[in-house]
Amino acid sequence: MGFREINSKVVEATVVPGRRLFSQRGAMLAYRGEVGFTPNMTGGQGGLRSMIGRRVAGEATPLMSVEGDGTVLFGHGGHHIQVINLSGDTLYVEADRLLAFEGTLEQGTVFLGSQGGVMGMVRGQVSGQGLFTTTLRGHGSVAVMAHGGVIELPITPQRPVHVDPQAYVAHHGDVRNRLSTALGWRDMVGRGSGEAFQLELSGSGAVYVQASEEKL
Numbered sequence: 075m076g077f078r079e080i081n082s083k084v085v086e087a088t089v090v091p092g093r094r095l096f097s098q099r100g101a102m103l104a105y106r107g108e109v110g111f112t113p114n115m116t117g118g119q120g121g122l123r124s125m126i127g128r129r130v131a132g133e134a135t136p137l138m139s140v141e142g143d144g145t146v147l148f149g150h151g152g153h154h155i156q157v158i159n160l161s162g163d164t165l166y167v168e169a170d171r172l173l174a175f176e177g178t179l180e181q182g183t184v185f186l187g188s189q190g191g192v193m194g195m196v197r198g199q200v201s202g203q204g205l206f207t208t209t210l211r212g213h214g215s216v217a218v219m220a221h222g223g224v225i226e227l228p229i230t231p232q233r234p235v236h237v238d239p240q241a242y243v244a245h246h247g248d249v250r251n252r253l254s255t256a257l258g259w260r261d262m263v264g265r266g267s268g269e270a271f272q273l274e275l276s277g278s279g280a281v282y283v284q285a286s287e288e289k290l
Contacts, residue, residue, distance in 0.1 A: 076215040077148075077157045077174065084149040085157060085217050087140070087174060094141040097148055097174035107144015114139040135169040139177075148174050153219035153290065156226075156282060160214055160246060163279070167218055167244035169208040170290055176214035184209050218244055222285035234276035240287035247279015 077085040087095055089109050096114060114137045140146060149155065150173055158165060160179065175181075183206050210216055218224075220243050227235050229249055236254070245251070254274045275281050 076159070076176070077217050079155070079157060080147065082154050082223060083152060084147055085155050085174070087146050087148065089140055089142050089144050089146060091141075091143050094139050094177040095174060096137045096177060097140055097146075098150060098172060099136040099138045101148045101150040101173055102140075103147040103149050105144055105146040107142060109140060109142035109144040109146055112139050112141075113137075135172060137172075140174075148217065150219060151290075153221065154223045154284070156218050156220060156224040156243070158216045158218060158244065158246065158282070160210065160212060160216065162213055163246050163248070164209050164211040165216055165244055165246040166207055166209055167216070168290075171218045171220065171243060172208065172210075173217040173219050175210055175216040178214040179210045179212045179216065182209045182211065183207070218282070219290060220282070220284035220286075221288045221290070224282050224284050227281050227283060229275050229277060229279045229281060231276070231278060234274055235281055236272040236274050237281060237283055238287060239271055239273050240289065241283050241285075242273055243282040243284050245275055245279060245281040247277065249275050249277040249279040249281070251275045 077087050080086050084103065089095065089107070099113065102111060153173075155173055166184070224243055227237075229235050229245075229247065239253070252274050254272050
């Protein structure tokens with residue numbers, strides 16, 4: 075199924091019988107064919123337990139199921155859209171950045187403390203993500219939203235990537251992340267670079283960075 079980029083702010087999904095997808099409610103722009111939209115309370119293939127976990131974690135963005143036979147155009151708020159294809163690995167992304175994803179993916183929630191201990195939690199607060207983030211695991215496509223376009227930076231064991239927490243959008247792969255600091259005496263006297271915190275991602279995978287430090 076997947077998503078086809080019409081332009082930087084609109085994607086098209088082909089809906090076929092027997093295979094559903096999920097989108098943020100209100101994100102449908104137009105459609106052709108026999109397509110139905112229904113509010114979804116559980117989301118993805120994670121089931122009721124996963125849904126309860128997301129509500130507790132504050133990662134329960136309202137979704138709708140999309141089923142039928144046709145094509146649908148998705149976009150929301152004029153945000154830029156990036157399509158990410160997963161091949162059995164896990165995408166880490168904030169729930170409110172999800173525009174649409176295929177029903178083959180299992181949706182879950184992860185505590186940021188497990189992604190770097192106390193510094194993982196600090197990272198959540200500094201980046202505005204809170205203490206939890208959403209995961210999508212399996213084979214399929216995801217359309218995520220960002221400000222000002224997105225670039226994909228590969229992460230290799232030899233070359234970790236450092237990202238401004240406010241510009242971070244998502245990452246996938248076998249990646250470890252931690253919050254690093256660059257506070258020094260210059261910062262103490264008001265001559266710092268303004269980049270006191272960076273998110274360091276190491277391992278094998280990719281990170282997506284938006285061209286803005288503005289949150290959605």
